[in-house]
Structures are given as structure tokens and as C-alpha cells.
Amino acid sequence: MGVNGARPPRRPTPLGSRRPRVAPPRALPSASGDGVPPGLRTAAGYAWRLVLLGVTAYLVVTVLAQLEVPVVAVFVALVITSVLRPLVDLIARVLPRSLAVLLAFVCAAVVMGGVLALVGTTVADEWSRLGAELRGGLGRIDHWLTGAPFHLRPGTVTDLRAKIGEWITAHRSALVNTALSGASRAVEFVTGLALAVFCSVFFLHSGHRMWSWAQHQLPGRAQPVWARAGRSAWRTFAGYTRGVLIVAAVNAVLVGIALAVLRVPLVLPLMVLEFVAALVPLIGSPIALAVAALVALAARGPVVALLVLALIVVIGQIEGHLLHPLVMSWSVRIHPVAVALSVIGGAVLAGVLGAVVAVPVVSVAWAVVGELRDRSAAGPSRAGAPPPRDEPRRRQDERRHPHQGEGGQDVG
Secondary structure, eight states, X not given: OOTTXXXXXXOOOOTTOSOOOOOOOOOOOOSTTTTOXXXXXXHHHHHHHHHHHHHHHHHHHHHHHHTHHHHHHHHHHHHHHHHHHHHHHHHTTTSOHHHHHHHHHHHHHHHHHHHHHHHHHHHHHHHHHHHHHHXXXXXXXXXXXXXXXXXXXXXXXXXXXXXXXXXXXXXXXXXXXXXXXXXXXXXXXXXXXXXXXXXXXXHHHHHHHHHHHHHTXXXXXXXXXXXXXXXXXXXXXXXXXXXXXXXXXXXXHHHHXXXXXXXXXXXXXXXXXXXXXXXXXXXHHHHHHHHHHHHHHHHHOHHHHHHHHHHHHHHHHHIIIIIHHHHHTTTOOOOHHHHHHHHHHHHHHHHHHXXXXXXXXXXXXXXXXXXXXXXXXXXXXXXXXXXXTTHHHHHHHHHHOTTBOGGXXXXX
């Protein structure tokens, strides 16, 4: 500063004494991305993640295949629980829950035993008459095949029966071995059924406590999200199970009425077959009706058999365009194409059992993914927010009433 506060004049810089400005070095491209388009790099990232998911899914399916009996038993136990849960809750209003569970199982056993006894009695009463009708029907089929448009030689069906008898006689030892292996499968079936009933008793009696224990094994921040996901999964599974049973029952009643009008024998056994087969969506009901068409062909002739085949189309249209949208639209929201692909994929991976469990597994997985996606989309804005003031009181209420979810609904 000068004497009077003025800034002293700047001295002129001699020519050539200023340092030259040096530009900062430019960053060289990394060697990992050199020459690789961004789209290909993104596709490679998705590819290795998909490969990792595929390997994980394969390992999970392989492990579950080795544990077939307990896995199927737990699945059947969940089905029994979803069916008997409303009845148990209704009885538990006036009786202790343990007695309610016992009474519900007794009612279910009486109903199933009555149906099986009625089917057996019907088959025993109609067996002698049915044998005569089948022998006469085979003769009519043989006569029908000799005419237009087939023009087969006479005795085709009779020769086929003789060849089947000769084949059974020649392969008797192989059939005996197959029967013995079937006996071992029957033992596995009885074991799995007993395990399923055992598990379902505890699911019905104290499933809410089991779910609360499993939920508290998770980290504290993850418990609310997975609690909602669990409720959504159970709601979807229970809704699908009850819905498919309603659809199967309606299909069986319609088939029984049609077969009774057409005077096809063995109406009640064919109704039971239709009910069981309809548990497999899309493909189960046509298979059962094809069996009914064979019975109608042998007992009533080709015209009635063609009418039963036409019934396959009618029942399929009613099931696909009326029953499924009305019954399952509130619980299962997946496209029919996804249903078909799930059934075929499950059948390829695990046979008939895979076809049965494919749709509920896909439905539950989609419900859980949708719940987690919705919560993750709404969660970032509240991720760092402190818990609400009533959080301690809510946790105390959950400890006192662990079987009640949001709105007082039971989630066990």
C-alpha cells in the first residue's frame, strides 16, 4: 500500500519471463473398455447375471428334487391349511383352537371317506352290467371301423385285445417288477401324506406363532417389508387353492350332468376323475373328458362319444372365459399364456407333480416380487426417516397379538 492508501503501480513484466500455461494431461481411455461398445458392455453385464440366476435356479430345483417327499408334504400341508383355515377359524369362535382343528379334520375325513365309499359302491353295482356293455360296445366299434371312412378289416378290435393279452403274458415279470416299484411309491405316498397331515395340524393351530418366529429372524429394517410380502404370498396361495377347488367342483358337476343326460355309465367315478384332473389347469380337464369319451365309445357308441368330445370344447370355454376370471381374478393376476408356460415347464421339470405345483408357485413368486417392487419404489424417500412415534406401541401390540397383521387380519 502507498503512503496515502493508494495501491502501488505494477511493475511491467519483462518480455519472455512469464511461465507458459501447460494444459492438464488428458485422461487416457481405460484398457477394459477400449474398443467395446457401451451396448455390448451392458448386454454382457445382464448376461452374466442371468447365467448366475439360471445356475442358482438349477441348483435349487436339483436340491428340491432330492427332497421330494418332504417338499411335497409341506406343499400338501399348505393346501390343507388353506382349505380348512376358514372352518377352523369359524369353530374356534366357540371352542378352543385345538378342538377346532380336530373337529375340522374329522369333518374333512368324513367327507372324503363318504365320497370314496360312494364311488366304490357305484362301481361295484355297475360292474357286471358295465362288463356286458363294454363287450357289446367293442363289437359295435369293430363293426363301425369296418365301414366308411376307415374300411378296416373285420376283427381289428378283437385281434388288438388278443395281442394285448399276449403282450401281458410275455412281459409278466416286468409287470411284476413295475408293481413292486409301485408299491414302494405307495409307501412314499403314505409317508408323505402322514407328514402333510402332521404339518398341517401345527400350521392350523399355531401357524401365526411360527410365522412370527421366522419374521423375527430377519434384520429389523427388513421385517416390515417381508411381513407384507408374506401376507401377500399367503393371500395369493390360499386364494388360488380355494379358487381351483371351486373351478374343479363346478367342472365335475357340469360333466356329471352332461354324462347323465347322455346315459354314459360310471357317471360318479368320471366326475371324481374330472375333479382331480381339473386341479391341473388347461390340460387336466381335457384328459379326464377324453377318458369319459372312451367309456362312452365302448358303452354308447361313436355318436355319444363325439358328443362327449364336443363337451371338452364347451367345458374348456366355460372354464377359461367364465370360471377362472370370476373366481380367481381377485387372488391370481397372471396371464393365461404365463399359466400355460408354467404348466408345461413344470411338467417337463417334474412330471405331473410339477404341472400341479407350477401355477401356484409362479403366482406366489409374482405376488412377492410385486410387493417388494412396490415397497422399494416407495421406500427411498423414507429410507432415512426415523420410525414413527407409535412404533414402540405397535411392536408391543404385535408381541401381544402376533397372529394379527394390518387391519387385524390373521397372517398365520
